Structure formats: C-alpha cells, structure tokens
Amino acid sequence: MDLKRVKIIYFKEMLDTLRDRRTLISMILVPILLFPVLMFGMSGLVVFLTKKAEEKPARVMILGKKNAPYLTERIFQDEKFKIVEESDFKNAIKEKRIEAAVVFSEDFERKIEKEDSAQAIIYYDRTEVKSDIAMGKLRDHLRDYEDSIVTFRLKKRKIEKSLLYPVNVKDENVASKEKMGGFMLSMFLPYIVILLALTGAMYPAIDLTAGEKERGTLETILVSPASRGELATGKFLCVMTVSVITAILATCSMGITAGMSFAQMGSFTGEEAQISIKFISIVVILILLLPISALFSSLLLSISLFAKSFKEAQSYITPFMLLVIMPAMISFMPGVELNWFFAFVPVINVSLALKDALLGSYNWGFIGLIFVSTAIYASFSIFVTKRLFEKEEVLFRT
Amino acid sequence: MRLLSTSLKPTSGTAQVKGYDILNEPGKVKKEIGFLSSDTGLYPRLTAFEIVTYFARLSGMQEESIKRRVDEIFEILDMNEFGNQKIDKLSTGMKQKVSIARTMVHDPDVLILDEPTLGLDVITSRSIIDFIKSSKEKGKCVMFSTHVMHEAEKLCDDIAIIHKGRILDVRTLADYRKKTNLNDLDDIFVKIVGE
Numbered sequence: 001m002d003l004k005r006v007k008i009i010y011f012k013e014m015l016d017t018l019r020d021r022r023t024l025i026s027m028i029l030v031p032i033l034l035f036p037v038l039m040f041g042m043s044g045l046v047v048f049l050t051k052k053a054e055e056k057p058a059r060v061m062i063l064g065k066k067n068a069p070y071l072t073e074r075i076f077q078d079e080k081f082k083i084v085e086e087s088d089f090k091n092a093i094k095e096k097r098i099e100a101a102v103v104f105s106e107d108f109e110r111k112i113e114k115e116d117s118a119q120a121i122i123y124y125d126r127t128e129v130k131s132d133i134a135m136g137k138l139r140d141h142l143r144d145y146e147d148s149i150v151t152f153r154l155k156k157r158k159i160e161k162s163l164l165y166p167v168n169v170k171d172e173n174v175a176s177k178e179k180m181g182g183f184m185l186s187m188f189l190p191y192i193v194i195l196l197a198l199t200g201a202m203y204p205a206i207d208l209t210a211g212e213k214e215r216g217t218l219e220t221i222l223v224s225p226a227s228r229g230e231l232a233t234g235k236f237l238c239v240m241t242v243s244v245i246t247a248i249l250a251t252c253s254m255g256i257t258a259g260m261s262f263a264q265m266g267s268f269t270g271e272e273a274q275i276s277i278k279f280i281s282i283v284v285i286l287i288l289l290l291p292i293s294a295l296f297s298s299l300l301l302s303i304s305l306f307a308k309s310f311k312e313a314q315s316y317i318t319p320f321m322l323l324v325i326m327p328a329m330i331s332f333m334p335g336v337e338l339n340w341f342f343a344f345v346p347v348i349n350v351s352l353a354l355k356d357a358l359l360g361s362y363n364w365g366f367i368g369l370i371f372v373s374t375a376i377y378a379s380f381s382i383f384v385t386k387r388l389f390e391k392e393e394v395l396f397r398t
Numbered sequence: 399m400r401l402l403s404t405s406l407k408p409t410s411g412t413a414q415v416k417g418y419d420i421l422n423e424p425g426k427v428k429k430e431i432g433f434l435s436s437d438t439g440l441y442p443r444l445t446a447f448e449i450v451t452y453f454a455r456l457s458g459m460q461e462e463s464i465k466r467r468v469d470e471i472f473e474i475l476d477m478n479e480f481g482n483q484k485i486d487k488l489s490t491g492m493k494q495k496v497s498i499a500r501t502m503v504h505d506p507d508v509l510i511l512d513e514p515t516l517g518l519d520v521i522t523s524r525s526i527i528d529f530i531k532s533s534k535e536k537g538k539c540v541m542f543s544t545h546v547m548h549e550a551e552k553l554c555d556d557i558a559i560i561h562k563g564r565i566l567d568v569r570t571l572a573d574y575r576k577k578t579n580l581n582d583l584d585d586i587f588v589k590i591v592g593e
Contacts, residue, residue, distance in 0.1 A: 005458075012444075215441075
C-alpha cells in the first residue's frame with residue numbers, strides 16, 4: 001500500500017465531504033445546536049410553564065363550605081386560589097374549567113372542635129400539570145391549617161411540639177456540586193458521545209460509497225492507479241475523522257450547555273450541580289473515542305458499500321443504529337457496573353468506561369482493555385471493508 | 399473494456415496491456431491506460447481543476463509536471479473558462495471535456511474510450527474527435543467504441559464489429575469494403591450482423 005496515495009485520497013475525500021451540506025449539518029450544526037436547543041428548550045420550557053402555572057391563582061371549587069366555614073374563609077383569603085362555583089365538579093375538572101375541588105365532610109367542624117380527625121378530600125386530574133399544581137397548593141394550605149390545629153391542641157395540654165418528633169431526621173448530600181454535575185453528565189455524555197460518533201460517520205460513509213455508486217464516480221476511481229486497499233483506507237480515514245470531530249464537538253457543546261442547563265434545573269429541583277469535565281476525563285473520552293469511531297466508520301462503510309443507492313444504504317443503516325443505541329443507553333441504567341464481561345462487549349464497554357471516568361473513577365486496566373478490544377473489533381471490521389472493496393459483486397451490484 | 403481497465407476480473411483467460419498482465423499487474427496496467435465510459439462519472443462537488451489534478455496525483459506525477467500538464471490539457475480542450483467551476487454547474491459537453499482531461503492527464507499510452515461523444519452537441523463532439531485523432535497521430539493506442547459509424551470511419555485503423563457481446567469480424571475499413579462490396583460502414587455493419 002502506497003501511503004502517499006492514501007494521503008491523496010484522504011484529502012480529496014475530506015474536501016469532497018466538507019462540501020456536502022448534509023455532512024456539514026450532521027457533523028457541525030447538529031452536535032453544536034442540538035444540546036442547547038434540546039436542553040434549554042426542554043428544561044427552560046418546563047421551568048417557565050411550571051412557574052407560570054404556579055403564579056396563576058388555581059381555580060378551585062369548595063364543597064361543604066358550611067361544614068368548614070373557618071377553613072373556607074382561609075382559602076377565600078388566600079391569593080393562590082380563585083373560588084369557582086360549578087354544578088358538577090368532576091366534569092368541571094375533566095373539562096378544565098377548574099383545576100381542583102375540595103370536599104369537606106359534613107361533620108368536619110364538629111370533629112375539629114371535638115379534637116377528633118376530620119376528613120377533606122381533594123379532587124384533581126393527575127395527568128394535568130395545572131391540576132396537579134393546584135392539588136399541591138390545596139394540600140399545603142390544608143397542612144398549614146392542620147399544623148395550626150395541632151399546635152393549638154398541644155398548647156392547650158401544655159405539651160411541647162417536639163414531643164411529637166422524638167427523632168429529627170435530616171438528610172445531607174455530601175456530594176460536591178462538581179460530583180452532582182458529574183453524576184448527571186455521566187448518564188448523558190457516554191450515550192451522546194457514542195450516538196454522535198455514529199451519526200457523524202453515517203452521512204460521509206454513505207456518500208463515499210453508495211453515493212459514489214449512484215453518481216457513477218466509483219468506477220472512475222477504480223480505473224485509476226489507486227489500489228482497492230488504498231481507496232478503502234483513504235475513505236475509512238475520512239469517515240473516521242468526521243466521526244471523531246462530531247463526537248468532540250458534541251462533547252464540548254454538551255459540557256457547556258449542560259453546565260448552564262443543569263444550573264437552571266438545579267434552581268428548580270433544589271439540587272445544586274456544577275458541571276465541569278476534568279482534563280483527565282477528556283483524555284479518557286478521546287482515548288476511547290478513537291477505536292469506537294474506527295469501528296463505526298468501517299461498519300458503516302461496509303454496510304453502505306453493499307447498497308446500490310443512498311436511500312438503500314439509509315434503510316440498511318437504520319436497524320444498525322438501533323443495535324448501537326440500545327447498548328449505548330446502558331449509561332442511564334443505575335447499578336450497572338463495568339466488569340470483565342462487559343469490557344469485551346462493544347459499545348457497552350465504552351459507555352460504562354466513559355460513565356466511570358465522568359464520575360471520577362479511572363480504572364486504567366479496564367480502559368486499556370476496552371481500547372485494545374474495541375481496536376481489535378475495529379481492525380477486523382476494517383479488514384472486512386477492504387475485502388468488500390475488492391469484490392466485484394459488491395461494487396457492481398445491480 | 400472493463401476487463402482491460404481491470405475494474406472487472408475475467409472468469410477465465412487473461413490479457414496484456416503494454417506487456418502487463420491484467421490479472422497479475424493491475425496497478426501497472428492502470429498507470430498505462432486512460433479509461434472513459436458513460437459509467438465513469440465526476441465528483442459533482444469538486445471543480446474541473448481539482449478533479450484533473452487529483453487523478454494526476456493518483457497516477458504518481460510530480461507536482462511541477464502536474465501543473466504543466468494540466469495547463470496544457472486545459473488549453474487543448476479549451477477548458478480554462480470553467481476550470482474553477484464545480485462539476486454540478488457544468489453542461490454535459492463541459493463535463494465530457496473534464497472526463498477526457500481526467501483520462502488523459504497522466505499521458506497514458508493506451509486510451510480506452512467507450513462512446514466518448516454520446517449525447518454531445520456537434521461542436522463539442524468534433525473537438526473530442528479531433529483530440530482523439532491527434533492522440534492517435536502521436537502514436538497512442540486508442541480503443542474506441544461507438545454507435546456512430548462515421549466516427550469509426552474517421553478514426554479507426556482496425557474496426558471490430560461486435561454484436562450481442564461477440565466480435566463478429568476485425569479488419570480495416572478498406573478490407574471491409576472489399577469483403578462486402580459496400581462503401582458505407584453503416585451498410586457494412588448491418589450486412590455483417592445480418593449474416
């Protein structure tokens with residue numbers, strides 16, 4: 001194999017690929033824009049809508065006002081509620097005319113006076129966010145009321161409130177903000193890196209094989225002095241470059257976006273998290289990205305080389321993508337840990353090792369093993385790709 | 399033609415191009431030939447100049463001689479006007495000129511041209527025919543397939559009549575005329591195929 005010729009083919013394929021709008025979109029635009037749009041869009045929208053729903057007074061119907069006049073008055077006074085009258089409260093909730101209804105039992109006031117337990121039922125629709133929020137507001141209000149009653153009853157008996165709570169349980173999260181950020185990132189990032197390494201390689205792989213068949217340029221290059229091996233290698237290196245660039249861009253974009261987006265979500269959920277990826281974690285991502293990108297690039301090249309057209313290649317690749325996406329999602333699963341078996345399972349091994357690295361645990365033995373095993377799979381796959389380039393029945397499939 | 403260009407392998411037998419075996423030395427064969435057919439397309443996102451330079455580099459030419467040769471061939475084929483335009487912006491005739499330039503850039507001794515004037519206007523077609531003629535006069539071996547009989551009359555020393563994948567006869571135009579007592583190659587072709 002003449003390496004100079006491989007270099008010529010590689011640079012030409014890169015030039016050709018970088019002029020392809022589809023590849024540019026999937027290589028640069030998607031990884032950069034996907035996360036800000038997805039995360040800011042999603043989490044931002046959720047925060048915005050929830051806040052809006054919380055600020056707006058909930059339309060509530062009270063049944064049995066006479067049974068609990070004091071409590072009814074309290075709810076009336078509360079700005080969080082707007083009291084509405086309806087004939088059929090359940091239907092009104094279903095038809096979204098009101099968000100919730102509260103029913104006080106007939107003996108409510110009497111039981112409170114007797115220092116017994118009175119009943120109040122809140123009706124709401126759990127599938128509706130606004131209704132769910134209204135229920136929460138009502139429950140909080142009733143709990144406040146309940147609390148004041150308890151305090152009153154205890155005071156009457158000259159009992160300290162602490163008697164009711166002999167054990168004061170508190171939980172304290174010792175994980176630092178960075179670790180919390182790492183924990184969140186460790187679920188998303190491995191999956192995203194693997195997915196983008198795959199989708200990044202997809203368009204150039206199809207374009208440089210089935211696309212060339214469609215345009216009739218494959219035969220042009222086959223009659224040039226370049227050997228099939230040189231051709232396969234040049235194309236493979238080009239696809240792999242695009243795959244690696246896509247995944248790196250995705251990692252950067254995800255890191256930056258997640259840092260801002262989790263902070264936004266954190267203020268909403270009360271969890272504080274700070275995203276910062278350690279340099280060593282980036283090194284691990286890069287180390288493992290190379291063989292997995294090589295594996296994807298060669299597999300995608302082989303699959304698309306077999307196809308007669310761009311469309312046919314896309315239909316072959318769709319099931320293959322599912323085969324990669326499912327194991328890549330293992331990073332989302334709690335409790336699944338990297339072991340000797342998983343270290344040899346492609347995609348799963350990289351996903352779990354990246355997860356560990358982002359959590360700050362670097363098992364270099366496993367990382368080395370995964371690099372080597374994935375590199376071996378990739379080499380085998382490259383060998384198959386090269387063989388396919390030598391097969392007339394694949395190249396000239398009609 | 400595809401077998402000689404080494405893009406396909408023969409099921410049996412072999413052939414030699416300039417003394418190189420198509421089975422054992424395909425790399426050397428490919429350096430010696432320039433192959434053009436309707437299936438040899440061009441990269442639509444590259445310019446005419448980039449494509450011709452790319453194929454010159456692949457054939458192992460040095461950068462200085464590439465520049466000289468590309469300038470020369472662009473001049474001969476009158477391609478300077480559209481040299482820096484992308485292929486998908488070019489007309490059929492312009493594209494065919496780029497294909498010819500791509501075939502000829504490494505100055506091969508053997509040219510295998512499969513219907514090079516197919517679908518072209520008269521002027522472009524004539525300039526390509528003239529170019530092939532001058533290549534022949536420079537001593538290159540040109541293998542030329544066509545359905546346009548007057549092109550064969552104009553260009554060929556030896557004419558092979560192929561029908562249903564088989565060569566029916568090979569001889570010079572004069573010999574065909576003598577054999578069939580006909581003057582026009584169209585008539586000669588129909589007569590031989592009909593036999």
